[in-house]
Amino acid sequence: MISKWKQNFTNSPLSKKIIIIVLPGISLFAVTILVGFLLTIRSTNHMIYQNTGELLLYSSNDISNNLSSIQDMANFILEDTDIQSSLGKVKDSKSGETSYNAYSKIQIRLNNYYQKFKSNYVNYIQITNQKFSVPSSTIDTYVIPPEIQEHLFQKALEKDGRLYWITDYKDTYGVFLVRSIRRIDNIRLDDLGIMVINVNLKKMLEDLSISSNPDSTSYIISDSKHILYAPDELKDISAETLQTNSDQFYTIKKISGKRFFMVKGRLPITSWDYYCLSPYDNIYKNILFFQHLFILLLVFSFILCILLTRILMKPLLIHFKTLMKKIRVFGDNNFETIDVPYKYENRQDEIGQLHQQFDSMAHKIQTLIKENYEARILAKESQLKALEMQINPHFLYNTLQSIGWRAKLLKDAQISLMTESLGKLLRITLNFENKDSSLRQELELVKYYMNIQGIRYDDSLTYSIDVEEDLLGIYLPKFTLQPLVENAIHYTLEDDSDECFIKIHAHRNKDMVVIIVANTASSFEENLLGKLLLGKILPHGFGIGILNVNKRLELAFGESYKLSFFNKDDFAIAEIYIPYNYMEDKK
Known part of the structure; x- marks a missing residue:
């Protein structure tokens, strides 16, 4: 997938490439602005929420103050001396007159408390004992069912004089604050009655x-x-x-x-x-609206940036398109140039330099083509003159063939073999049309050469060839092996050695082919090729042959070959490494 994207990017037009390169920067900038905006909105909202929450908490203090005032009122009633005295006399006395007087006093005090605290949403105050029930108002507008009153009294008695809020009847009668009134005098703490305070909680909260x-x-x-x-x-x-x-x-x-x-x-x-x-719905909708508006503006700005980039690129890309047109016409129309409506001679930027370099290159190519054409004409004339002075190779082949036939008639096998081998060796040597030589052809050339030398040195010269069949077709430059074989004969038999055995071997080592030419009765100087290349040994005779072989391999394989000379096990060894797949890669 990634390789396909890379290929599409490589083959895309220059304008598209510039857009693709600029796009990540614009996107990153847009995302940075968006994140910054959202963080700012979030921080601002947090501050607004904090302040709003604190204001709402402050306004809710009214609820706490009202309930606190009601509880303070209940404490005042409990400590009220008139109420304490009246309730005590009623409990201690058996006369009805005492009860009537006490009822009146208690009602007056309760009414006073009611008038003072009714702004705290007190509906009424009621004190009940065994003989009467005193409301805070002479007009009893709040009628509580007996079973509910009984429940309120029971809860008050269970709390042993503590204040207790009862919310069981909130939906119909409101909230009640109840308390058992105990005698304070002489800390007797006996029950004098039950205090019930009804609070209009709904009204309190509605007013807020x-x-x-x-x-x-x-x-x-x-x-x-x-x-x-x-x-x-x-x-x-x-x-x-x-x-x-x-x-x-x-x-x-x-x-x-x-x-x-x-x-x-x-x-x-x-x-x-x-x-x-x-x-919060309206606020939430406004926040969403502004967020969406900001994102919409950001997307619009993003698209606008891309459009502006394309518009601003047009004056730049027109010069590249002009250059491409000049190159296309120059390549398709016999290396001819065209006139363009722009002048680039005085431009110092990269575009001007590109056009100037192309125009200069085109002029040089036209000059070289003209010179090459004239040189070709002169070369043909020279070849014609040279052919007139050369012996026809076919005449030479035919002559050697005639000598071979004559030797066969005379039953002279050696002369026949020598002339036949020399003819084939010359045919391979003088065949200039055969450019793609192979290991097979090189071995044939060595074979013909060894036939001739074998007749010369008789049984003193022997050789063997050990090459795998699938390696015979690999590419090998012409005259790579023959100079090495010739060197082996020159430094052995021609230097008065009694015999020489030459071994040619080739095998595959992974992606390389190793070719070895080894001979007995001679040895190589250490680091022979390096010394020849550095000039430490002056090349003559075989030294020139080594340098020629090295140059052929270098021209053919570049840096993918290796040629070395060393001695091992009484053999002087020339070793060549070349790539196995060279011919396929070349095709």
């Missing part, structure tokens, strides 16, 4: 909210298990719905399909949880 505005803040009171108060639009909510795992005192809560900014707190006096809910 702006009920006429649908976007106003709403308050919910919960005792962690039940909802004590919730506005009408949220009356079906449960206490579990309001729970949150956030460590912060504020959060965004989705309730009944609507989003609310919710602040949670606890009333320390009653241990109730309260929740301030402010509608």
Whole structure:
């Protein structure tokens, strides 16, 4: 997949490549701006939420203050000397007159407390003992069923004089604060009666909210298990719905399909949880709108940058297209140049240099073509003159063939073999059309050469060829092996050695072919080729042959060959490494 992308990128036009190169930078810049914008919005929202939450918490202090004032009122009533005295006399006396006087005094005091604390949403105050029940108002507008009163009295007695909030009847009669009134005088602490304070919690919370505005803040009171108060639009909510795992005192809560900014707190006096809910849908929609608007503007800017890049590239790319047209016409129309509507002679930028270099190169090529054409004409004339002075090779081949036939008639096998081998050796040597030589042809050339030398030296010269069949077709430059064989004969038999054995061997070693020409009765000087190349040994005779073989291999295989000379096991060895797949790669 990656290689295919690379190939498509390589073959794509220059304009597309520039867009692909510029695109990551523009994308990274756009992503950086987007991330920065979102982080800024998030930080700003956090600060706004923090401040809003603190304001809502501050406004909720009114609830705590009202409940605290009501509890203070209950303590005042408990400590009121008139109420304590009246309740004590009623309990201690058996006359009805005492009960009537005590009732009046208690009602006056309760009415005073009621008038003073009714702004704290107290509906009424009631004190009940065994002989009467005293309300805070002479007009008893709040009628509580006897069974509920009995329950309130029982809870008050169970708490042994402690204040206790009862929320069981919140939906119908409101919230009750009850307490058993005990005698303070002489710390007798006997029960004098039951105090019941009815609180209009709903009214208290509605006044804190702006009920006429649908976007106003709403308050919910919960005792962690039940909802004590919730506005009408949220009356079906449960206490579990309001729970949150956030460590912060504020959060965004989705309730009944609507989003609310919710602040949670606890009333320390009653241990109730309260929740301030402010509608968040409009704010959320505005935030989303601006986020989407920003992303849309960012995408528009991104596209605009790409379009501007393409527009600004056109004046630049027109010169590259002009250069490509000049190159195409020069290659297709017999190396002729064309006129273009732009002048590049005085331009110093890269575009000017490219056009100037191409124009200079085109002029030089045209000059070389002209000179080469003239040189070819002169060369043909020289070849014609040289042919007139040369012996026709076919005449030479025919003459050697005639000598061979004559030797066969005279039954002289050696002369016949020598003339036949010399003819084939000359045919291979003088065949200039055979450019792609092979190991097979080189071995044939060596064979013909050894036939001639074998007649000369008789039994003193022997040789063997050990080459695998699949290696005979590999490429090998002409006259690579014959000079090495000739060297072996020259430094053995021609230097008065009694005999010479020449061994030619070839085998494959991984991706290379190893060719060895080894002979007995002579040896090579250490690092012979290196010394010849460095000029430490002056080449003459065989030295020139080694340098010619090395040059042929270098021209044919570049750096993919190796030629070395060394001695091993009484053999002087010439070793050649060439690539196995050279002919296939060449094709």
